[in-house]
Amino acid sequence: MPEINISKRDVIWGYVATFFQMASGLITLPFILHFLTKEEVGLNYIMLTVGAMVSLFDFGFTPQFSRNFSYIFSGARDLVKEGLRDQVGEETDYRLLRILIDVARMVYSRISVIVLILMLTAGTIYISHVTDGFTLVRNTLVIWIVYSLSTFFNLFYTYYSSLLVGKGLVMESKKAMIASRITYIVLAVGLIYAGFGLLGVALANLISPFVLRYMAYRYFFNAGMKANLAPYSSTKEERSHYFGIIWHNARKIGLVMVGSYGINRFGIFLAGLFLTLEEVGSYGLMTQLVGITVSLSANYFYVSEPQFALFKVRGETERLLKRFALTMNVFYLIFAVGTLFLIFCCPPLLELIKSQSVLPGWPVLLVYSLVILLEQNHSLFSSIIVVGNEVPYVKPALISGAAIVLGSYLMLRFTGWGIMGLVLVQGVCQLAYNNWKWPAVVCRDFQISFPRFLQLGARESLRKVDDILHRRL
Secondary structure, three states: OOOOOOOHHHHHHHHHHHHHHHHHHHHHHHHHHHHOOHHHHHHHHHHHHHHHHHHHHHOOHHHHHHHHHHHHHOOEOOOOOOOOOOOEOOOOOHHHHHHHHHHHHHHHHHHHHHHHHHHHHHHHHHHHHHOOOOOOOOOHHHHHHHHHHHHHHHHHOOHHHHHHHHOOOHHHHHHHHHHHHHHHHHHHHHHHHOOOOHHHHHHHHHHHHHHHHHHHHHHHOOHHHHHHHOOOOOOHHHHHHHHHHHHHHHHHHHHHHHHHHHHHOHHHHHHHHHOOHHHHHHHHHHHHHHHHHHHHHHHHHHHHHHHHHHHHHHOOHHHHHHHHHHHHHHHHHHHHHHHHHHHHOHHHHHHHOOOOOOOOOHHHHHHHHHHHHHHHHHHHHHHHHHHOOOOOOHHHHHHHHHHHHHHHHHHHHHOOOHHHHHHHHHHHHHHOOHHHHHHHHHHHHHOOOHHHHHHHHHHHHHHHHHHHHOOOO
């Protein structure tokens, strides 16, 4: 029976990869803020927002392909829309693997071509508008074309990660990603320092995906794999059939991604139409730094998710509640410390590195941090619901995303509130339902009030500290 083993080394490389994902932004950020003009910084955040929008075109295919590749390497003889077939073989079905690889290539080649066409047409018109006819930033059109090409290749090679993860080559997948991130950091810093400006960042973003593709290809398509796949090919009918199977669940995940983008990213896109690039850069810098705070704060929760699932399956509700309360208490504490650091320490640090862009004033930082705290809070509570194999929040996510997009447009179009207006719209729309709904549902299921939940988290944190001090872990 084929097996997929995840070792401790896979976990360690996963942590290292997460570090480099964050580090690539943190290491290059001081150089970007110091050497690039305010307009270039603003345009950079707009391009990052467009890149996040482009990721919506993936529409949930990546996790679906990864999961189904895993089924095949685990011995599945066929794939179905929901659940699993009973037929499981002793060896990998390489004919089925060949078909699914061809489906993945078909999907991502079409997605990447569509995205490239949209970026070079509608995207070019938008960039022309926000840069006053390509005049506010040097080499704007060249930068945009290079960035569009980098987005094309990033999307086109996405399925390589699904292949490696699906086969259980987690460590190899992380190594390829780390090599790609290191390449990006070295090139971006070197080219910025050499005077290429934002064009240097775009060129680094164009070259780095080829490193990922090269290493991923070498890891997966070794001589044995090539020999096993060589006798097989796929027909148009087979590709169409298995695309329908993949699409069945991918669209559900994609809808949640669309709502999430409307909530967290679309504000910068709209800001580019109504605010100056300097203001866009300030807003983008704030969202990036708060996003890093969120990643650090919620990391313990995400590391604990496998345990959440284990406790849920075993019906160990009390252990699940205690571990969940502990992780949330850690989240609250780290987020509070990060917010204080952001408000009191980041502005002087930006002055120290002579940043061309500045953060918004402390009232905006404080309100935005509170909005994101409540948003991430209900998101983590929602994740506990998903542990029970339920996804009840697709419609609320879409409605909230649409409301935030509409509200942001109206706020920018008819008021002069600027960045604070965007922050308030996001906060009010989320407070109307999601912020309180999902924590209330989880607390009801656990039969505990929210104040008692907080008390439990504090007690579990003190117990954990006591255990560490007495070396009982």
